[in-house]
Amino acid sequence: MSNTSSAQKKRVLSGMRPTGKLHLGNYMGALKNWVGLQDKYDCYFFIAVWHALTTDYADPSQVRENTLDVALDWLGAGLDPEKCVIFAQNQVKIHAELHLLLSMITPLGWLERVPTYKEQQENITGKDLSTYGFLGYPLLQAADILIYQADYVPVGQDQVAHVELTREVARRFNQFYKVQDADRRAQGAEILPEPQVLLTPSPKLPGTDGRKMSKSYGNTVLLTDPEPVVRQKLKPMVTDPARVRRTDPGNPDVCPVGDLHKVFSDQETIAKVYAGCTTAGIGCIECKGWAADSIVRELVPIQERRSKYEQNPQLVQEILNAGSKKATERAEQTMQEVRTAMGLAENLVGETVR
Ligand code: TRP
Ligand code: SF4
Numbered sequence: 001m002s003n004t005s006s007a008q009k010k011r012v013l014s015g016m017r018p019t020g021k022l023h024l025g026n027y028m029g030a031l032k033n034w035v036g037l038q039d040k041y042d043c044y045f046f047i048a049v050w051h052a053l054t055t056d057y058a059d060p061s062q063v064r065e066n067t068l069d070v071a072l073d074w075l076g077a078g079l080d081p082e083k084c085v086i087f088a089q090n091q092v093k094i095h096a097e098l099h100l101l102l103s104m105i106t107p108l109g110w111l112e113r114v115p116t117y118k119e120q121q122e123n124i125t126g127k128d129l130s131t132y133g134f135l136g137y138p139l140l141q142a143a144d145i146l147i148y149q150a151d152y153v154p155v156g157q158d159q160v161a162h163v164e165l166t167r168e169v170a171r172r173f174n175q176f177y178k179v180q181d182a183d184r185r186a187q188g189a190e191i192l193p194e195p196q197v198l199l200t201p202s203p204k205l206p207g208t209d210g211r212k213m214s215k216s217y218g219n220t221v222l223l224t225d226p227e228p229v230v231r232q233k234l235k236p237m238v239t240d241p242a243r244v245r246r247t248d249p250g251n252p253d254v255c256p257v258g259d260l261h262k263v264f265s266d267q268e269t270i271a272k273v274y275a276g277c278t279t280a281g282i283g284c285i286e287c288k289g290w291a292a293d294s295i296v297r298e299l300v301p302i303q304e305r306r307s308k309y310e311q312n313p314q315l316v317q318e319i320l321n322a323g324s325k326k327a328t329e330r331a332e333q334t335m336q337e338v339r340t341a342m343g344l345a346e347n348l349v350g351e352t353v354r
Contacts, residue, residue: 012041012198013150015048015089015141018066022073023220024295025213027302028263029156029202035078037154037198043084044148044327047071050089050096051141054134055120055127071316073223076306085330087323089144094331099136099143101342105172106139114138115161142166146173146192147331154198167194177341191337203263206256210238221295223302230299231292234260239284240277249280257284257291264294 014034022031037043047070052063067088079086089095111117112135121129141162145153146169153163170192179185206212207219214220221233239257240250252258252273261273269290276282309316332354339345339353347353 009040009042010151011148012037012043012152012154013045013145013148013195014154015046015051015144016070017048017052018063018070019052019215020062020066021069021222021224022077023213023215023222025202025205025207025220026073027077027223028205030154030200031074031077031079033154033200034084038080038083041152044150044330045074045079045084045086046092046144046323046327047088048141048144051137054131054137054140055124055129057131057133058127068313068316071320072306072309073302075309075316075319076223076302078302078305081319081323085323085326086319087327088320091320091324092327092331094328094335095140095143095147097335098147098331098338099140101338102139102143102146102169102173103136105176106169110165110168111135111139114165116158138162138165139169142169145195146170147334148327149193149334150195151193152198153195154200156200156202160197160199163195163197170194177338179337180340191334191341204259205263206259208233208237210256223299224306225299226303227292227296227299230295231289234288234292234295235285237288239287243277243280243284246283247280250277250284252277257288260291261287261294264298265290266294269294 014030016026016030034043034045047067049063049067052066053060056063071086071088074086075081116138117135121134138161142165145163145166153159153166155163170190171194173192174190177191179189179191181189204212207214207217208221209217209219211217211219221230225233234257237257240252240255242248242254243250252261255277258273258277261270265273273282273287273290277287336345336352345353
């Protein structure tokens with residue numbers, strides 16, 4: 001694996017909080033895209049366990065199981081530990097060291113102005129989020145990204161502000177501290193290069209109640225749902241309200257089931273849906289059955305792969321251990337430069353501090 005092409009690949013980093021079993025929205029809006037990035041880039045994907053604790057600190061009882069579920073869904077979806085580095089944040093503890101050091105240079109106002117901060121504080125009721133850890137959420141995320149000197153961060157629109165903060169923190173860091181190596185500095189190298197967002201296009205994906213699919217709405221189809229559950233969940237879905245009777249024609253463009261077809265069905269099926277719906281040639285029950293067919297076709301290989309790992313949690317842990325080791329090695333490279341810059345590289349007798 002020491003060929004030059006892998007050394008020249010751009011680095012990609014992204015993460016997900018361990019919120020439990022993933023649904024089709026998580027898959028289409030992130031995970032499927034990651035699977036496609038593994039061949040082209042030097043990829044690091046991690047489970048943001050500490051980020052989960054910023055909101056769930058009072059009841060961390062689900063964190064361990066949720067972490068396993070996310071790891072299983074990733075492996076099931078086709079993230080391949082031979083191609084990318086998969087790890088858990090809390091196993092690579094130097095993320096916390098960089099977070100701490102970045103906190104020294106980060107003005108409070110920058111964190112208070114991150115739009116998700118006030119929004120989440122208002123929207124998440126029943127949890128006290130007036131904590132230091134919650135305010136620092138995006139700074140921890142900045143540390144996650146910058147510690148790998150990542151070129152690209154594949155995320156959805158909701159995370160763009162966090163990557164923007166990451167860039168600002170990197171810029172401020174680089175103003176204070178310069179690369180030591182004269183040659184690298186002459187080439188314009190910086191200790192913490194500014195990463196770019198790789199915006200994940202997320203298709204309109206309705207949940208079973210017609211609203212955006214989201215865990216908090218309880219309207220999801222899980223990657224682990226067996227075929228009968230998928231069918232059962234689609235059956236009561238709302239359709240084009242114009243189709244009151246079977247004989248009324250409808251329009252797939254204003255129907256959540258139509259949206260599902262656009263995401264999961266092949267061209268031929270989509271053509272059948274348009275023809276049948278607009279002429280009242282098909283019923284909605286039949287149409288939902290086809291949508292379920294398309295979803296099941298996507299899920300079957302994921303569930304097959306997942307079930308192999310499910311029976312072997314030991315293997316999953318070993319994958320995370322190996323990933324953490326690789327991630328730590330790469331992160332250490334960056335941290336040597338950071339420690340040098342901040343006067344922490346050597347102990348009292350001149351030995352390198354690790
Ligand atoms: N905040 C991200 C989310 O809610 C998770 C995350 C944590 C992340 N650290 C990251 C994403 C670093 C990209 C890069 O999904
Ligand atoms: Fe929606 Fe299909 Fe019914 Fe048309 S036939 S309204 S696309 S469910």
